[in-house]
Amino acid sequence: MSREQVIANINASKIYGIHAWKAEELSKSSIIELLTTSGIAFSLGSLIIFALIVGFVIIGLTLYSAVIDRIRDYGTLKAIGANNSYVRRLILMQAFLIACVGFVLGFLLVLGFKQGVAQAGTLFEFPLWVEIGFFVITLFIAFSGSFFAIRRIVSLEPSAVFRG
Numbered sequence: 001m002s003r004e005q006v007i008a009n010i011n012a013s014k015i016y017g018i019h020a021w022k023a024e025e026l027s028k029s030s031i032i033e034l035l036t037t038s039g040i041a042f043s044l045g046s047l048i049i050f051a052l053i054v055g056f057v058i059i060g061l062t063l064y065s066a067v068i069d070r071i072r073d074y075g076t077l078k079a080i081g082a083n084n085s086y087v088r089r090l091i092l093m094q095a096f097l098i099a100c101v102g103f104v105l106g107f108l109l110v111l112g113f114k115q116g117v118a119q120a121g122t123l124f125e126f127p128l129w130v131e132i133g134f135f136v137i138t139l140f141i142a143f144s145g146s147f148f149a150i151r152r153i154v155s156l157e158p159s160a161v162f163r164g
Contacts, residue, residue, distance in 0.1 A: 052141065059102075060145035063095055067149035071156065079158035091150050092143065099142035103135050 001009075003022070010020035021029070035041040067074065074087055114124065126134075 052137070055138075055141040056145055058145075059095070059098060059142050060148050062098065063091065063142075063146045063149040064152065066094065067091065067152055071153075074153050075156055075158050075160060078156065084154045087153050088150050091146050091153065095142040095146035096139070099138045102142070103138045106138075107131075107134075 007020040007022065010018065077087060077090075078084075110126075117124070
């Protein structure tokens with residue numbers, strides 16, 4: 001007997017509560033049922049949106065505050081001949097480094113979480129494209145957050161840092 005015949009025979013038996021599925025169909029229907037009835041999709045979606053908002057705010061404030069703390073240094077660079085393009089690249093490099101460190105720390109935390117829930121019996125994997133996507137989003141957040149710092153420095157008059 002083929003797999004389909006066995007499944008058809010079990011389903012035709014009309015035993016209450018007994019139903020046979022192909023593994024692929026059971027997997028798909030289980031995922032759809034879980035996502036539509038448990039509220040986990042809404043929770044995860046709102047968590048991701050909140051994380052993105054917090055990421056923009058924290059990285060933006062971190063970069064902006066780093067620029068404000070070193071505003072005299074940037075003004076000095078501009079006074080000795082650094083153009084706005086150089087200063088932009090400097091801030092973007094700082095944003096890139098912050099994004100890389102943040103991604104690595106976040107990824108390590110996710111791996112720790114993954115190990116923790118694996119001990120409780122829940123297993124999950126991220127395909128490579130999702131990990132790359134997370135890194136790209138992290139870079140986007142960092143570069144977007146650096147916009148405020150760049151805007152502040154580009155408008156800075158070099159001679160202003162030498163005044164009292």
